[in-house]
Amino acid sequence: MTSPAVSVRTARPADVPEILAMIRELAEFERALDEVEATEEHLHRTLFADEPAVFGHVAVAADGHLAGLAVWFLNYSTWQGSHGLYLEDLYVRPAHRGQGVGRLLLQTLAAVCVERGYPRFEWWVLDWNESARRVYETVGAEALTEWVPYRVSGAALLRLARPDAPA
Amino acid sequence: MTSPAVSVRTARPADVPEILAMIRELAEFERALDEVEATEEHLHRTLFADEPAVFGHVAVAADGHLAGLAVWFLNYSTWQGSHGLYLEDLYVRPAHRGQGVGRLLLQTLAAVCVERGYPRFEWWVLDWNESARRVYETVGAEALTEWVPYRVSGAALLRLARPDAPA
Numbered sequence: 387m388t389s390p391a392v393s394v395r396t397a398r399p400a401d402v403p404e405i406l407a408m409i410r411e412l413a414e415f416e417r418a419l420d421e422v423e424a425t426e427e428h429l430h431r432t433l434f435a436d437e438p439a440v441f442g443h444v445a446v447a448a449d450g451h452l453a454g455l456a457v458w459f460l461n462y463s464t465w466q467g468s469h470g471l472y473l474e475d476l477y478v479r480p481a482h483r484g485q486g487v488g489r490l491l492l493q494t495l496a497a498v499c500v501e502r503g504y505p506r507f508e509w510w511v512l513d514w515n516e517s518a519r520r521v522y523e524t525v526g527a528e529a530l531t532e533w534v535p536y537r538v539s540g541a542a543l544l545r546l547a548r549p550d551a552p553a
Numbered sequence: 554m555t556s557p558a559v560s561v562r563t564a565r566p567a568d569v570p571e572i573l574a575m576i577r578e579l580a581e582f583e584r585a586l587d588e589v590e591a592t593e594e595h596l597h598r599t600l601f602a603d604e605p606a607v608f609g610h611v612a613v614a615a616d617g618h619l620a621g622l623a624v625w626f627l628n629y630s631t632w633q634g635s636h637g638l639y640l641e642d643l644y645v646r647p648a649h650r651g652q653g654v655g656r657l658l659l660q661t662l663a664a665v666c667v668e669r670g671y672p673r674f675e676w677w678v679l680d681w682n683e684s685a686r687r688v689y690e691t692v693g694a695e696a697l698t699e700w701v702p703y704r705v706s707g708a709a710l711l712r713l714a715r716p717d718a719p720a
Contacts, residue, residue, distance in 0.1 A: 409631045424634030432634070439606070439636070440629045462607045462626050464576045464642045467591030467599070469606070475631045496705060496713035507710055510700040519701075526709030530702040533677040534686075538663060542693030543674055547663035 392453050392487050394494045397442030401452060402429050405442060408455040412477040416512060433457075443494055445478070445487045453482035456491045463506060470506035471499050476518075488521050496525075510535065559620050559654050561661045564609030568619060569596050572609060575622040579644040583679060600624075610661055612645070612654045620649035623658045630673060637673035638666050643685075655688050663692075677702065 397405060406426055413422045432440045445454035454477055461472040473495060478487045499507045507527075511518050519529070538546055545551075564572060573593055580589045599607045612621035621644055628639040640662060645654045666674045674694075678685050686696070705713055712718075 413632055418632065422632045424631055428634030432629070437604075439627060457629075457631050459627075459629050460606060461628070461639065462599070462624075462641055464591055464624050465580055465585065465589045467595030472628065474629055492705075493713055493716055496710055497715070499710055500714040505706055505710070507705045507713075508702060510702050513699055513701050522703050525705065525713050527703040527705045528709075530704055532680055533702050534680050535675060535677050535697040535700050535702065536686075536689050536694040537697055538659075538674045538692065538694045539672055542695075543663055543666055543672070546660055546674075546692050547667040549660055 391448040392445050392482065392485065392490060394443055394445050394490050397433055397444050397455075399430060399434050401442070401444055402426050402433075404452045405429055405433075405444070405455055405457075408452065408477050408479065409457075409475065411479065412455075412475055415477075416515075440474075443491060445482070445491055447482060452479075454478040454487045454491055456495060458495060460504075461506075461508065466505050468503070468505055470504045470508060471495055473507070473509035476509065488518075489525060492521075492525050558615040559612050559649065559652065559657060561610055561612050561657050564600055564611050564622075566597060566601050568609070568611055569593050569600075571619045572596055572600075572611070572622055572624075575619065575644050575646065576624075576642065578646065579622075579642055582644075583682075607641075610658060612649070612658055614649060619646075621645040621654045621658055623662060625662060627671075628673075628675065633672050635670070635672055637671045637675060638662055640674070640676035643676065655685075656692060659688075659692050 403426060406429055409424055410422055413419045433442050440459045443456045444452050447453040456473060457475040458471055458473045460469045462469050476488060476491060496507055573596055576591055577589055580586045600609050607626045610623045611619050614620040623640060624642040625638055625640045627636045629636050643655060643658060663674055
């Protein structure tokens, strides 16, 4: 399951065009390409700020092209009184699938957790993405099916923020 | 639904003992009191660091005691190229329920989102917590039932981080 031809390293500013391309490829796969508003400038500002709050790792193929991407940040558990690692995006390009690239990215981030003492490594997956879910279960991740994510956005967020404003 | 006797403000260091008590009350309600490892010292270090990454808002009753708690941090959407607000814990003490305290905390955090330009306000809820889910739907939140949270922790996290280590 290892992928000797692919290595993982932290993202660099020169990776930004390919990172954005992969973010768009992933969104297309997740049937939400129209929701991508990120730009190269956003990514430069976010991943390479003086004290970044969002981090990227990339998988690099033997020919130097990027084979995969992990974008992550720190979350926090009040119960554990500790930060954890939240994986926002994990993506492996179609030509590199089935070679353990996703697992290599997950291993790298698990090692970041262990090194820094973060007790939890978490992410979300679309329920119909069965091939991803199989990989996650193989690496020892547990589906937290008892928890349901909620979101307020757009007009509903404005209404909630300003309950007394005229509609 | 408003609660004129209760006001919301950002947490202060003197609130820490009551904040920890509420974290424990919430964990007990969520049937996971044995998972609480946070201490007053953890909370002081986290919520009141020089540049905190985790934030607290409290609801204060007319008698000065704390009626409720919200603990939150920033998450990030690669699609939107933007931070959002993630609510880790929302709790209203039993004596103050049914008075709109939870809604007041949600309104306050929605206002933080709008003020800072965060397009998304998100959290998780236990699927069996129907009274909370009713409140969330009333305030315009949407259940993201297509997404499944995953977690690696404990021995599985160590194994994933060190795949070549002896078992």
